[in-house]
Amino acid sequence: MTAMYIDTSANKGASLGKGVVALLLSAVLLACHAPADGQGTGAAATSPEDATAATASAPESPIGGTTVAEAEEDEDDLVPKRPDDSYRMANLRPEYDRCIEAADAVTPELLVCGQEELEYQEKRLEEAFARMLAMPDSEEKDALLDAQAAYMHDTNRHCAPHPEQDGQGQLLDALSCRINRVANRVEALQALELK
Known part of the structure; x- marks a missing residue:
């Protein structure tokens, strides 16, 4: 045969x-x-x-x-395999939801919405990280910084765009993945601050 x-x-x-x-x-x-x-x-x-x-x-x-x-x-x-839901779901701003709705599934407009939300979430992460750095030196701070580095390493590994080989859908997925991860990390760091 x-x-x-x-x-x-x-x-x-x-x-x-x-x-x-x-x-x-x-x-x-x-x-x-x-x-x-x-x-x-x-x-x-x-x-x-x-x-x-x-x-x-x-x-x-x-x-x-x-x-x-x-x-x-x-x-x-x-379908990208990602370890947990922190790559797929997060509590994002209502402004982002409205932008996505207004984009009417037009890829360049969806990318603009995603970039704006990512910039917002990254600014929040920078602020939380600055507060972490301002903490007095301790084993707890060292562990927190190590955990932050590992979290961002995993984010970069699982949410990396590959524009030279990916299509528009994959690029949007990578952007969404990164937005979700950053937003979830901010929430986790803020929860630690409240303790």
Whole structure:
């Protein structure tokens, strides 16, 4: 049987629907190439175990593509995996909500709204950090500064935009991720100040 490969290296931003269509098309094409008599190396798999074994033994494409089964597994890679909800949710200003609503899903306007909110939240973070630095030297202050550095490192790692390879949706997602993380950190630092 002729193995069908899908090269996903150039299509990392492809939608789930396109992957499903490609998978179905591949299955139909594979079925068409199977010999009618079931003889030879191109015999169609007769059970799911046979299909899994055939897929597992399929060689990798010389041009860096993946088998159909691997492409199906990789479709989950299109959604960034983030450790917790602090990357996705935060209490943001009503002004931001109104700006997003007025942007009417126009990407450049959404980016402006996001940049304004990020600047606001970063200013709040700078103020909270300055108060942290003004604390007397102690082990508690050192631990707090270490925790702040780790938090921002994780934020930079999981919310980094890649403008040279990402589309508009991914750039908006990275901006939203950063806004949420900064806003959540400000709230956490303010809660510590109240103790």
